[in-house]
Amino acid sequence: xxxxxxxxxxxxxxxxxxxxxxxxxxxxxxxxxxxxxxxxxxxxxxxxxxxxxxxxxxxxxxxxxxxxxxxxxxxxxxxxxxxxxxxxxxxxxxxxxxxxxxxxxxxxxxxxxxxxxxxxxxxxxxxxxxxxxxxxxxxxxxxxxxxxxxxxxxxxxxxxxxxxxxxxxxxxxxxxxxxxxxxxxxxxxxxxxxxxxxxxxxxxxxxxxxxxxxxxxxxxxxxxxxxxxxxxxxxxxxxxxxxxxxxxxxxxxxxxxxxxxxxxxxxxxxxxxxxxxxxxxxxxxxxxxxxxxxxxxxxxxxxxxxxxxxxxxxxxxxxxxxxxxxxxxxxxxxxxxxxxxxxxxxxxxxxxxxxxxxxxxxxxxxxxxxxxxxxxxxxxxxxxxxx
Amino acid sequence: xxxxxxxxxxxxxxxxxxxxxxxxxxxxxxxxxxxxxxxxxxxxxxxxxxxxxxxxxxxxxxxxxxxxxxxxxxxxxxxxxxxxxxxxxxxxxxxxxxxxxxxxxxxxxxxxxxxxxxxxxxxxxxxxxxxxxxxxxxxxxxxxxxxxxxxxxxxxxxxxxxxxxxxxxxxxxxxxxxxxxxxxxxxxxxxxxxxxxxxxxxxxxx
Numbered sequence: 001x002x003x004x005x006x007x008x009x010x011x012x013x014x015x016x017x018x019x020x021x022x023x024x025x026x027x028x029x030x031x032x033x034x035x036x037x038x039x040x041x042x043x044x045x046x047x048x049x050x051x052x053x054x055x056x057x058x059x060x061x062x063x064x065x066x067x068x069x070x071x072x073x074x075x076x077x078x079x080x081x082x083x084x085x086x087x088x089x090x091x092x093x094x095x096x097x098x099x100x101x102x103x104x105x106x107x108x109x110x111x112x113x114x115x116x117x118x119x120x121x122x123x124x125x126x127x128x129x130x131x132x133x134x135x136x137x138x139x140x141x142x143x144x145x146x147x148x149x150x151x152x153x154x155x156x157x158x159x160x161x162x163x164x165x166x167x168x169x170x171x172x173x174x175x176x177x178x179x180x181x182x183x184x185x186x187x188x189x190x191x192x193x194x195x196x197x198x199x200x201x202x203x204x205x206x207x208x209x210x211x212x213x214x215x216x217x218x219x220x221x222x223x224x225x226x227x228x229x230x231x232x233x234x235x236x237x238x239x240x241x242x243x244x245x246x247x248x249x250x251x252x253x254x255x256x257x258x259x260x261x262x263x264x265x266x267x268x269x270x271x272x273x274x275x276x277x278x279x280x281x282x283x284x285x286x287x288x289x290x291x292x293x294x295x296x297x298x299x300x301x302x303x304x305x306x307x308x309x310x311x312x313x314x315x316x317x318x319x320x321x322x323x324x325x326x327x328x329x330x331x332x333x334x335x336x337x338x339x340x341x342x343x344x345x346x347x348x349x350x351x352x353x354x355x356x357x358x359x360x361x362x363x364x365x366x367x368x369x370x371x372x373x374x375x376x377x378x379x380x381x382x383x384x385x386x387x
Numbered sequence: 388x389x390x391x392x393x394x395x396x397x398x399x400x401x402x403x404x405x406x407x408x409x410x411x412x413x414x415x416x417x418x419x420x421x422x423x424x425x426x427x428x429x430x431x432x433x434x435x436x437x438x439x440x441x442x443x444x445x446x447x448x449x450x451x452x453x454x455x456x457x458x459x460x461x462x463x464x465x466x467x468x469x470x471x472x473x474x475x476x477x478x479x480x481x482x483x484x485x486x487x488x489x490x491x492x493x494x495x496x497x498x499x500x501x502x503x504x505x506x507x508x509x510x511x512x513x514x515x516x517x518x519x520x521x522x523x524x525x526x527x528x529x530x531x532x533x534x535x536x537x538x539x540x541x542x543x544x545x546x547x548x549x550x551x552x553x554x555x556x557x558x559x560x561x562x563x564x565x566x567x568x569x570x571x572x573x574x575x576x577x578x579x580x581x582x583x584x585x586x587x588x589x590x591x592x593x
Contacts, residue, residue, distance in 0.1 A: 149559050163574060167581075189565035 008032055026122045030129035054131050054171070057318075060266040061135040064259035065249070065313065069142060071242055072249035073099035076146045076202055079245050083201040085214025102202035103248055106141040109150050113157040114140070121166050132171030133161065139179035139313060142249025143306065143354075144186075145199035152190060156182040176361045177320050180354050187354065195350070197221075200245035221245050222296075222304040223343060223350040239303045250309035253302070260312040269316035272328040277311035278302055280336025284344075294344040301340055310353035311336070320361040324371040331367055335360045390510070396517040399525035402589055406529040407580045411497040415489050416530055416576060417569040423546045425485045426534035428475070430527025432490060436467045437499055438519035444507040445515035451508075460503045461494065468493050498526055533575045541566030 014020045015028040033055070077099030081090050114137045122129040140157055164181030165174045187194045197219035198204045207213050222234050222244055238244055242252025250256075263269035285298030302308060315321060315335050322331040335356045342352025349355060405411045412433075419429045440463045444451075451459050472490045475483040483490065493499065502522050507515040538544055540563045543551035551560070565571050584590045 151559070152561075185565065188568065189563045190561050191564060193561065 005036065008035070024123065026126065026128050027119055030119070030122075057268050058131045058135050060263065060268045061313070062138055064262040064268075065135070065138050065142070067258045068249045068252060068255040068309065068313075069103075069138065071252045071255045072142055073103045075099070075242055075251055076102045076248055078243060079146070079200060080202045083204065083214065083217055083219065084207060084212050085217065098202070102146050103141060105150055106144060106148065106153050106248070107138070109153045110140040110157050111137040113154045114161050117158060117161045117166070121170070127170065130171035132165075133178075136160075136178045139249075140182050142309070143179060143183045143247050145194060146202040146248055147199045147204055148186070148193060152186055152193060156186045159185045172319055174319060175365075176358055177314050177317050180314060180358055180361075183354055184358060200247075219245060221350065222300075236300060236303070239300060244304070246304075247306060250306040253308040256308035256312045263312065263316065268318075269312070270318075270321070270328050272325065273316045273321055273332040274311055276329045276332030277315050277336040280333035280338075281307055281311075281340050282336070284337045284340035288340065288344045301343075305343070305351050306353040307336075307339060310339070310357055314353075314357050315360075320364060322364045322367050324368045327364070327367040327371045331360055331364055334363075390514060392514065392517055395514050396521040399518070399521040400528065401525075402587065404525045404529065404583075405498045405501070405522050406526055406576065407583055408590065409498075409501070410580075411501060412526055413573075413576065415492065415496060416526075416533060417572040419486055419489050420530055420534040420537055420572050421541065421567050422485075422538045422544075423531065423534045425482055426530040427527070428479065428482045429486060429489065430523070430530045432471045432475070433493055433496065433498065433526050434520060434523025436464065436471055436493055437502055437523040438516050440464045440467050440499065441502055441507040441515040441519035442512050444503050445510060445512040448508050456504075456508065457500075460500065464499055464503070465494050498522055529576065529579060532579060533572050536575050537566045537572060541571075 012028075012032075015025050017025075021028070074096055077095035077097070078087070080098050080102065081087050081095060114133045118133050119129055121127075137157075140153070140160070144153060160178045160182035164176055164178040165171070168174045183194075193199060198208075200221060201207075201219060204213075204219070222239060234244060240253050242254060244251050260269070260274060264271050264274070281302055282298045285294075285296065285301035288294040289297055296304070311332075315332060322328045335353075338356035338359060339352040342349055342355055346352070399405055402408065406413065406416055415429065415433075419425045440460070443463050444460055447459070447463075468491060471493075472483070475486075475490060502518060506518045510518070535545070538546075539550065543549055543556075543562050563571075
């Protein structure tokens with residue numbers, strides 16, 4: 001450890017003002033603070049003292065994502081062998097290995113492209129590199145289908161970082177959740193690679209050409225089947241645990257709940273948003289089930305597709321969600337309700353969660369504005385009446 | 388009038404571009420730029436109509452009563468648009484069908500009304516003609532750039548001919564469907580504005 005510290009101290013002067021590599025100052029700063037906690041403190045008067053900074057917040061999010069990612073890796077391998085009809089013959093190790101082979105490249109591409117752009121932009125602007133992308137870069141692979149081509153991941157990540165984030169001013173200034181911008185971009189630009197029955201299985205095309213796909217295999221997701229699927233796969237237990245086809249990280253409601261507990265205990269996410277998303281989804285699911293518009297029961301709506309993942313990790317994104325406390329209830333409720341409405345009423349978009357969150361991201365400032373204005377006028381009235 | 392003929396003509400092509408600097412005529416720029424051919428025809432039509440109606444209004448400018456000038460301008464533009472629309476239907480029927488209502492909607496194109504009000508009403512016919520051609524070409528320039536990227540990335544073609552070879556598709560490349568939808572045109576226009584502002588000090592706000 002101390003030799004690393006010595007090395008950094010030795011090369012540091014070259015990166016400071018007037019040094020040989022002073023242009024790469026922000027890159028150096030990013031690596032230094034990534035390796036060691038900075039020893040600089042505020043010199044002026046500060047009023048709020050809190051140990052939680054952006055780095056710690058992002059670390060909590062990454063910690064909370066890990067169970068879902070690990071399960072996603074297992075499930076990718078599991079679905080791959082289910083497609084091949086070999087589930088009975090392969091071991092746990094084979095499944096995990098296959099999952100790692102499928103997921104790891106996507107993760108690497110997302111991080112390399114995204115961080116590359118972040119570093120380049122920080123250099124150009126002379127800013128410090130922000131940690132925000134560390135969480136986004138992990139969420140992007142988790143909302144992709146397992147069989148997505150790597151160049152598409154690169155294109156989508158670049159689009160999301162440049163047009164979803166940097167043009168607005170970087171971390172903390174974006175209107176929409178960057179990971180969802182990446183997914184929405186691919187969803188509309190390359191629909192055949194992002195939806196359908198085959199994209200959820202790693203290596204589907206190759207297996208099909210070799211004639212290895214199991215007899216009678218159907219790849220449709222629970223949402224595409226609209227509650228009509230094979231009950232041995234699409235039962236509530238499997239959907240809750242997550243052994244169903246879907247995007248890499250989102251299938252397991254259980255792992256999302258573990259993530260939710262971590263986020264709530266550390267105070268990173270707001271329980272109000274999370275809770276009201278589930279309430280909104282459950283209520284709309286109940287109404288649709290009651291009227292017969294949809295055969296999926298309300299409790300199933302909450303565990304299939306990306307509902308739980310979106311509710312826990314994306315709706316609660318503090319940058320793009322509502323800031324006012326009362327606004328969070330409305331924001332969350334409308335996300336849940338819209339997601340189920342889109343799922344049920346528009347067969348072209350089986351996954352409504354992405355569109356619902358992006359839509360409500362757009363309206364979050366309006367909701368905030370209404371509550372702030374209401375508060376201002378209430379206090380004004382109070383002053384007037386007390387006179 | 389101290390305006391030089393050259394400035395009148397070149398201004399709209401560069402520092403005073405109607406689309407990227409004045410941000411006019413965006414709606415048609417989004418609607419007709421999915422392919423290069425309609426974009427070219429649209430740009431050409433707007434150039435001809437702007438130039439000719441600029442000349443007509445400039446000739447009439449001393450006789451037009453101020454209170455009904457907009458109506459007079461509309462009548463002139465509408466007749467020009469009708470002529471162009473009929474010519475297109477006669478000689479380029481397919482393109483006319485692709486452009487559909489957007490040829491007719493040139494009547495309401497903000498660039499046209501803007502040039503008539505801001506320029507032709509005060510300047511001589513020759514300068515008005517140059518102004519009209521310049522603004523039309525400035526509009527056409529942006530349309531062609533946007534359509535170039537949209538057709539290339541959206542359908543792998545240029546002017547209707549396939550330019551991305553089949554072997555690239557076999558490697559796994561796919562056309563970007565979003566490019567064929569209007570939102571992507573907006574993003575490309577934004578990128579052009581971004582590029583122009585970054586390279587032109589005159590366009591940057593303090």
